[in-house]
Amino acid sequence: MNHPAYTVGQPFNPRNPYAAEQKRQFSTACMLGLGLLLYITGNSIVSLFLTANEAIYNRYLHDNTFSLAVGMLHTTFDVFLPFLLVFFLLRKAGRLTDLPLGRSYDSYNAVLLTFIGLGGCYLANTFTSYLTVFASAFGIESITMQTMGDIMTQNPAPAVLQIIGYAVFPALFEEFAYRGVVLQSLRRYGDWFAILVSALLFGLLHGNIVQIPFAFLVGILLGWCTVVSGTMWVGIAIHFGNNLLSSLQSILQTAYGETAAYSATLSMMLCLFVLGVICFVVYAKNNKNIFRLRPSKFPFMKHSTARVLCAPTIVIACAYFLYVMLMDIDGFYVWFMEGIKNLISFNYS
Numbered sequence: 440m441n442h443p444a445y446t447v448g449q450p451f452n453p454r455n456p457y458a459a460e461q462k463r464q465f466s467t468a469c470m471l472g473l474g475l476l477l478y479i480t481g482n483s484i485v486s487l488f489l490t491a492n493e494a495i496y497n498r499y500l501h502d503n504t505f506s507l508a509v510g511m512l513h514t515t516f517d518v519f520l521p522f523l524l525v526f527f528l529l530r531k532a533g534r535l536t537d538l539p540l541g542r543s544y545d546s547y548n549a550v551l552l553t554f555i556g557l558g559g560c561y562l563a564n565t566f567t568s569y570l571t572v573f574a575s576a577f578g579i580e581s582i583t584m585q586t587m588g589d590i591m592t593q594n595p596a597p598a599v600l601q602i603i604g605y606a607v608f609p610a611l612f613e614e615f616a617y618r619g620v621v622l623q624s625l626r627r628y629g630d631w632f633a634i635l636v637s638a639l640l641f642g643l644l645h646g647n648i649v650q651i652p653f654a655f656l657v658g659i660l661l662g663w664c665t666v667v668s669g670t671m672w673v674g675i676a677i678h679f680g681n682n683l684l685s686s687l688q689s690i691l692q693t694a695y696g697e698t699a700a701y702s703a704t705l706s707m708m709l710c711l712f713v714l715g716v717i718c719f720v721v722y723a724k725n726n727k728n729i730f731r732l733r734p735s736k737f738p739f740m741k742h743s744t745a746r747v748l749c750a751p752t753i754v755i756a757c758a759y760f761l762y763v764m765l766m767d768i769d770g771f772y773v774w775f776m777e778g779i780k781n782l783i784s785f786n787y788s
Contacts, residue, residue, distance in 0.1 A: 457737055457739070457740040460737055460740060461740065461746060464628060464740075464743065464746050464747065465746050465747075465750060466534075467529065467534045467624050467625070467747075468746065468748075468750035468752075468753055469750045469751065469753075470525055470528050470529055470532070470534070470624075471525060471620070471621055471624065471640075471750075471752075471753065472750050472752025472753035472754075472755070472756055473521075473525060473528075473752050474521045474522045474524070474525040474616065474620065474621075475640065475752065475753070475756035476752055476755060476756055477517075477520075477521030477524070478518060478521050478644070478756075479756060479759050481513070481516055481517030481521065482513065482517050485509065485512075485513050485517065489509070503596040503601075504596040504597070504600060507596050507600055507601065507604035507605075508604075510604055510605075510608075511603070511604050511608050514608045514609055514612050514613070515608070518612045519611075519612040519615060521616075522615060522616035522619075522620045522621075523615075525620055526538075526620045529620065529624050534624050535620070535623060535624045538615070538619045538620075538623055538671060539623070539669055539670050539671055540671055540672065541669075541670060542669075542670060543668045543669050543672070543673060544668060544669040545668075548667075548668065548725075548726070549668050549670065549672075549673050551718040551719075551721060551722045552664045552667065552673050552718075552722065553664075553673055553676045553677055553680070554711065554714050554715050555715050555718050555719045555722060556660055556664045556673070556674075556676075556677030556715075557677055557680050557681065557711045557715055558711055558713075558714065558715015558716060558718070558719070559657070559660040560657055560660070560677065560680075560681040561708045561709075561712040561715070562712070563653050563656040563657050564653060564708075566652075566653075566656065567649065567652050567653040567656075570652060571649055574648065578769075579648065579768055580768070580769040581647045581648050581650075581767050581768070581769070582647075582767050582768070582769050598690045601686045601689060601690060602683060605682050605683075605686045605689075606679050606682040606683040606685075607679065609678065609682055610675050610676075610678040610679035610682060611675060613641070613644075613678065614661070614671055614674050614675045614678055615671070617637045617638075617640065617641040617644075617658065617661075618637065618661055618662055618665045618671055618674045619671055621633075621637040621640060621641075622634060622636075622637040622662055622665065622666075625637070625747070626666075626733070627735070627736050627737075628736070628737065628740075628743050629732075629733070629734050629735035629743075630666050630732035630733045630734075631732055632743060632744070633662070633666075634659055634662035634663055634666065634732075635662075636744070636747055636748075637658060637662055638654075638655050638656075638657075638658030638662055639655060639658075640753075640757075641654055641655070641658035642654040642655030642658055643756075643757060643760035643761070643764075644760065646763040646764055647763075647764060648764060648767060648768060651764060657681070660677070661674040661677055661678060662674075663730075663732075664677060666733075667726075667729070667732070680711075684704055684707060684708060687703075687704060687707075688700050688701065688703075688704040691703055691704065
């Protein structure tokens, strides 16, 4: 019997012809979750190292060069190496072959997509800014973003080191992990499915209420650009360009002051946005049905999202990320503990 779900060496179940593929999908998700758990483990070790010694922790808070060095080590050992291990595990299990690190399908379209992506980052940043202001009106603010702001304004690092630490390392290693290993291993179940799952995990990775929505939206954009261009280099270029603007704002602020830095960065972002809109119009004119991507190879296989997100390693990792996000809300821990005390008092009264 010739059936799309049947694989040589796998038992064929006529009652559920997709049983073998469902098992494959679940095991793939478990391996991806392993990468997330290794990231969490490494991140916890770094946090313990920083907080174990008061002198080291104070240096991390007040020395931007030291914090950048820690950040680069963190990106290398907690993001790149865990997902490099997952990549080899997936390839050995036949879940993934090679990553799209070659040339794009069309060089002209790749340039258009790069500027479309940079313009889209501006939209995502604008939306997140309004969302942050809305949340602040209800007293919801991020402790992490406050700390990052304090670090970047005190004892700034050399410009080259800032660009490497904030733009180069994250662009290469995070794209390898999420638009590479995660997205590519899930594409057989539909491109949009793979894009959304990889964007969700990418967003949760950032662990705070400000960066999660921004990273999720940008993750969708990066995934779409990677898929339609046929190469990860487009996503890497967009990721690098977006982070470079943030680095330039910090560099210009040190040299010319906060007002001049903000004005210059905003002008550059607006120019990129306008250029992105123009490139999008040109790209849409030359490419019909631009949002129609490759569907799943198994269109009748149900509950794919639940099967991936309910893998034990994914569940544990997502629960941890959500916990970190809630603890990052200024005052949430105090509010939570007060609620527990009131609940206990109410039960015993």
